[in-house]
Amino acid sequence: MEHVDRGDQADRADRVVGERRRRRPTKSGTVLSDDVIVDCAVRLIGHQGAEALTVRKLGAALGCDPTAIYRYFRSTDDLLLAIADFLIGETLVGYRPGPDWVASLRELGLRVRDGYLRHPRVAAIAAARVTRRHNEFRAVEMGVSLLLSAGFSPADAVRYYRAFIDTVLAHAALEASYTALAPEVRAADDRSWEETYNTLPKADYPAIGTVRRHLAEEMAGSPFEDVLDLVLESLARRV
Amino acid sequence: MEHVDRGDQADRADRVVGERRRRRPTKSGTVLSDDVIVDCAVRLIGHQGAEALTVRKLGAALGCDPTAIYRYFRSTDDLLLAIADFLIGETLVGYRPGPDWVASLRELGLRVRDGYLRHPRVAAIAAARVTRRHNEFRAVEMGVSLLLSAGFSPADAVRYYRAFIDTVLAHAALEASYTALAPEVRAADDRSWEETYNTLPKADYPAIGTVRRHLAEEMAGSPFEDVLDLVLESLARRV
DNA sequence: CATCTTATGTCAACACCATTGACGTAATTC
DNA sequence: GAATTACGTCAATGGTGTTGACATAAGATG
Incomplete structure (x- = not known):
């Protein structure tokens, strides 16, 4: 896994506790931290x-009591935001906007989508959230700047x-939840596009009948x- | 509530039991059925x-034992899909495509989105699925025809x-899952847009600093x- | 009208879930 | 070495979906 920018103080402002100094190993020996979690x-x-993201299962996976997680995150929602921000950071690794703003936005969009598809199950639950964390700040800064x-x-x-980022996030999330299906x-x-839709009576569904060969x-x-x-085409015309 | 096209046998193929003949009133006197539920x-x-859609609360609202619902739907997920189908039908009630294809598609998009927002939790779960049911057929037929x-x-x-329908569904789902949040x-x-984002140091985030007043x-x-x-603008130009 | 069958409403129980508050102890500080 | 306290642990609360046993009313059959 590549290095993901985890941000600085701004990130930690709303953490449960500030700077950590004392770290006590769990029963199983691992030492907890927000990043580890x-x-x-x-x-x-x-x-x-x-659906495996529950405090109990996470605690089991970490080898600690489930409630120890509440020493690092106020709630499961808080944890979810941290995960989402981690994802954003991952998609931004190595990204540099160029002089062509359309091409740069296009690449940003493709990157976000790729990152989300790489972790479809995370994407499905995190896409609609505002993380209020470092990596989201970076993404907003880049996009608005372009x-x-x-x-x-x-x-x-x-x-x-x-409009741009919501389109990217919305499609990425939709595709991700589809990818996450069994x-x-x-x-x-x-x-179904070749089977169910191909057997619909042409009398009732003339348009579907006409495009039948192209559906699948x-x-x-x-x-x-x-x-x-x-979207980018219309944006370029409106500038 | 307006009449919603409930489809035919295709819809009912996967119901828990087929034709209902015996109906026993619940303790409170109401007679259950899939439609009533x-x-x-x-x-x-x-x-x-x-968050009120739980079997217990639904049972209370129906005046029956929560588990009676399992006589009609295999699981809450099954129930959710039935509700989704109902929703699609609802959004199509009274919709008639006109001669202006752009305006007609626009209205179709707005209708789908409104229907989804009216029941965000259902939308958030159902948007990514292909229902392959009656009302979905109708929507595809109308869109392709236009x-x-x-x-x-x-x-x-x-x-x-x-491209069009995925954009509508994706945005509707994104907005819906946001609406479904506590x-x-x-x-x-x-x-966070006026608070967190307004306090970001302008030195680190110049673009955000520039647009600060417009963020919230x-x-x-x-x-x-x-x-x-x-999207429609670009489509009209490509025809 | 009487009896049989069974659909289906009810109940109790199970296994999960997030979250809270009390408690003890180990780690750091002085 | 003592004091402080961070934080891992435990027990408990009140929510969730789901299952299996049970009982009974509705409909079928005669």
Whole structure:
């Protein structure tokens, strides 16, 4: 796993306790920290699914009492935000905006989507949240900066950054939750476009009948890049 | 409540039992059925909020033992899908595509989104799934038909329908899962744009510093209509 | 009308879940 | 070496979905 920027004081401002000095090993010997907990949680979700993120299972995986986690995070929601921010940081590793703002936003969008797809189960629960943490600040800064450099007014830069990032996050989350489905369920969904939809009576569904041959092919892939380009295309015209 | 098309046999194929003949009144006198349960669940969510959809509370609202629900639905997930199907039907009630395909698609998008927002918890779970049911067929037929009438080739009509509907569903789901959050959590997320983001050092985050005054306002609302227009604008240009 | 069958409402119980408060002890500080 | 306290542990509370046994009313059969 690549190094993820974990931020500085700004990140820790709302942690349960500030600077840690005393660390007491758990019964099983491991020494806890926020980072250890987040890493373990990400691995747990990736391996067992989103529903495995419970304080009890996390405690078991960490080898500590479940309630020890509350010494580091105020609630499971607080922990969830930390996990989400970890994800954002992972997607930003190595990213540098270039002079072409459209191309740069496009790459940012593709990166976020790739990062989310790499941890679909985390993405499905975290996409809608505002993490209020370091890595999210960095992403907002980059995106808004690109739109400002494109020539948008401050108000429009914020407005269109929101439209852009929500589109990316929304599609990423949708795709992620689809990826997270059980393989046989997903396969059945894919097949339905050639099976179920191909058997619909043409009299009742003339349009579906007309495009019948293209359904399976076009519905199988992801529309993400299409949508990204549609949105960026309109943005470029509005600047 | 308006009449919602409940479909035919295809819908009922996976019900717990087939044709019901015997109906025994509950302790409180009401007679149960799948439709009664779904209606009650929808009302419950609408009235008491998202977190009210539990078998116990639903049982209380129906005036029956919570476990009676399992005579009609295999699990709460099964119930959720039935509710989702009901929802899709609801969003389509009274919808008629007009001669202007852009305006018609726009209205379809807004309708789907409104329907989802009215029951956010259901939407958050159901958006990623392909229901393969009656009301989904109707929606696909309408959308593809509109794009064909616009002049797109069959292949492009399918491709862009996918881009369009995924954008609508993805944003609706994102917004819905945000709406489904506990009120105090959502309030904290909202506040963060004026609080946390306004206190970030301008030296480290120059772009955020520049747009500071617009953050709270622009981030508070929904970018849905903006995105819808951005996508439709590009589509109209590509036809 | 009487009897049989069974659909289905009810009940108790189980195994989870997040979260809180009290408690003891080990780690740091002085 | 004593004092302080961070923090891991434990017990308990009140929520959740779900299952299996049980009982009884509705409908079928005669």
